Amino acid sequence: MKTIKVSVVIPLYNASTFLKETIDSVLNQSHTNIEIIIIDDHSTDDSFNKALEFQSENIIVKLNKGKGACAARNYGFELSTGDYIQFLDADDILSKDKIAKQVEALNESKTELAVCNTVHFSGRIEEGKCVDHAYVFSTSKPDELFINLWGGNNLPMHMIQTSAWLTPRTLIEKAGLWNESLAKDQDGEFFARVGLQSSGIIYVPEVINYYRKHNTGKNIASQKKEIHLDSLLKATNLKAKYLFSRTESDASKQAIATQYKHVAIDAWPQYKTIYNTAISKCEALGGSNYNPVLGGNIIELIKNTLGWRTAKLVAFYGRTFLNR
Incomplete structure (x- = not known):
């Protein structure tokens, strides 16, 4: 079996404080055939300069051609060469085996997505809380997962965070890129479109996506x-x-x-x-x-x-x- 290449696409905007920790979580992945593509969305802090410090043969850093996170992800996808795509927010963290275990679970599939649990944290990772396990499961009928996720079958409404997914390149090419006209729920629309055109979703319970929540002090x-x-x-x-x-x-x-x-x-x-x-x-x-x-x-x-x-x-x- 060939070594699957994974492209990690990171849209970056004013996340200088957290960028190193995010990139390190990718560099420390047990799956090694990885390229990182960082697209800075015209940050007003020193995020772009911080990103340039990591630039190397397998880490590409560019300024966004357009404006907004969706445009940044689309530009990153355009530059990518991986078989699978990992979209990763610039302040989130992946557990060490996240990519390897999802690649293994997909087993070279070009028509299925892999998903994992997400731990929400605001300070220390160890103090985070896993909130997804009741909503994510393996299925050959993706509509069943999205129905439960969106509040069907008398279940509470929920969401799956962007970085929890690993997606075949060909499935994105089939379903289409991120919708740049949306200012809210871009990830919900994108993964609904991709997921509902897939042949199935594979749940990988043993790995974690760590989603950083920011305490702004505002409602x-x-x-x-x-x-x-x-x-x-x-x-x-x-x-x-x-x-x-x-x-x-x-x-x-x-x-x-x-x-x-x-x-x-x-x-x-x-x-x-x-x-x-x-x-x-x-x-x-x-x-x-x-x-x-x-x-x-x-x-x-x-x-x-x-x-x-x-x-x-x-x-x-x-x-x-x-x-x-």
């Missing part, structure tokens, strides 16, 4: 802008198209309804046009029981007694008043 929900919510709606429309091209089961409709309700909740009350579109699509598919945590004890009490719309109104106008 992420309060930072969402209209462009992000519009993108989230567009990505959901595309995911619905991909899934329904394979199945229109009750579980698939519940999954997509949950995705639309997620958009509606995020959009309410600031962006009523997006909210109205998303909630209408959710209800047309039969509705969803999706009921996420919205805030602290008071907001949760309001949600549980008066509903999530009232709770979000109180939270929104409360923030508006406090920020005056």
Whole structure:
């Protein structure tokens, strides 16, 4: 069997602090036939210069031809020569055997993806928490995995982080590159499109992708802008198209309804046009029981007694008043 070559594509933007640790996790992989392609997306810190320190025969460092993480990944893919592609965020870390075990599991397949668990951490890796194991499994029916992931079969909605996957080059060429028109949920749309055109997904439980979460001190929900919510709606429309091209089961409709309700909740009350579109699509598919945590004890009490719309109104106008 030939030694499979893996291209690790790293989009880089203002991640100077974490870049060495990320690159070291690739250089320390037990699978050795690896090239690293780092595409700097016009960082405003010293990330690009830090990346240049690693440049060598097997480490390519370039400035992004376009703008945004999707464009950076696409440029990295364009420059890559590997049989398999590992997309890796510039602040995340791979366990030592991550690539080797996934290459072994794929066994030269050009039509399947490999996936592993993800540990979320914000400080020390050892203090991280694995959150994916209930949602990832091997299957020759990829729609089953995405239905569960998106909230079908009465399951909570979840996600699989970008770096958990290992993808055959030919499958990406078949499904298409990253959608550069999206500002939010780009990875969800991309891996839905690729995964639902695959012949199967292989779960490799013994290796880990470490996903770094940043404590900004701000409520992420309060930072969402209209462009992000519009993108989230567009990505959901595309995911619905991909899934329904394979199945229109009750579980698939519940999954997509949950995705639309997620958009509606995020959009309410600031962006009523997006909210109205998303909630209408959710209800047309039969509705969803999706009921996420919205805030602290008071907001949760309001949600549980008066509903999530009232709770979000109180939270929104409360923030508006406090920020005056």
